[in-house]
Amino acid sequence: MDASTRMTKNGVTEAFRLLIDEINNVDQEIKDSIMEAVQKNNHDKANMLIEKTKNLKHFQDEVGALFKKWRSGISPPSRKPFPVGHNSKGQYTAVRPLRAPASRLRVSFPDEGKTIEERYAADTFAQTIKTIGINQVRKLGVNIGGIPLIDSVKHDEKYGQREIDGWHICTHSSNQNKKALLDEIAYTLGIRLKVEILR
Numbered sequence: 001m002d003a004s005t006r007m008t009k010n011g012v013t014e015a016f017r018l019l020i021d022e023i024n025n026v027d028q029e030i031k032d033s034i035m036e037a038v039q040k041n042n043h044d045k046a047n048m049l050i051e052k053t054k055n056l057k058h059f060q061d062e063v064g065a066l067f068k069k070w071r072s073g074i075s076p077p078s079r080k081p082f083p084v085g086h087n088s089k090g091q092y093t094a095v096r097p098l099r100a101p102a103s104r105l106r107v108s109f110p111d112e113g114k115t116i117e118e119r120y121a122a123d124t125f126a127q128t129i130k131t132i133g134i135n136q137v138r139k140l141g142v143n144i145g146g147i148p149l150i151d152s153v154k155h156d157e158k159y160g161q162r163e164i165d166g167w168h169i170c171t172h173s174s175n176q177n178k179k180a181l182l183d184e185i186a187y188t189l190g191i192r193l194k195v196e197i198l199r
Helices: 003-008 011-039 043-074 121-132 134-138 175-189
Strands: 084-086 092-094 104-109 114-116 162-164 167-169 194-198
Touching (some): 011 043, 011 121, 104 121, 121 162, 121 167, 134 175, 175 194
Antiparallel strands (some): 084 092, 104 194, 162 167
16 A cells, blocks of 8 residues: 555544535535425525635635645555553553544445445445446436536535546535435436445
8 A cells, every 4th residue: 555545544534524514514404494484484594504604615625625634745655543541550442533424324225135334425425326326327417516427627625526537526515415316316227225324
């Protein structure tokens, strides 16, 4: 394994990806709330939420910039996958993360007897798209957050894309919206699957 591969697999990189995914979830939830407020003619609330999206956009840009700095060479090549510490006996021990992800996804394909459940919902989402068929899904012309769900182009890190087989799958949505989108894709393509949000 070369240095660049080790760098992309360390704990800090995973923490950045989790943070970016969670920020994207918040962004999508705020946008959903804006739409709901507009539909209810609550323009004061809508305007307040719009201001929040502007502030969040600045924060997204700052996190994205820090992530790029980290990946540009700050991360030492020999960095272990997860941080370690010492217990009272001076032995190495795993350091607990600050908190677990808010929720995960589990996707089951009854006809194939296959279940996908990755550590992060974004990875489960992307692997499900791969299992359904990247070319099939790509033909549907789905967009998320202003970019194609499946694109040949790598966009800004804030979109939380996952690269599979040379394609970039956008994960810029809340877990609820990921579930809804997978359900819609499956219905459109006539595929049986069950999507669950796990807490």
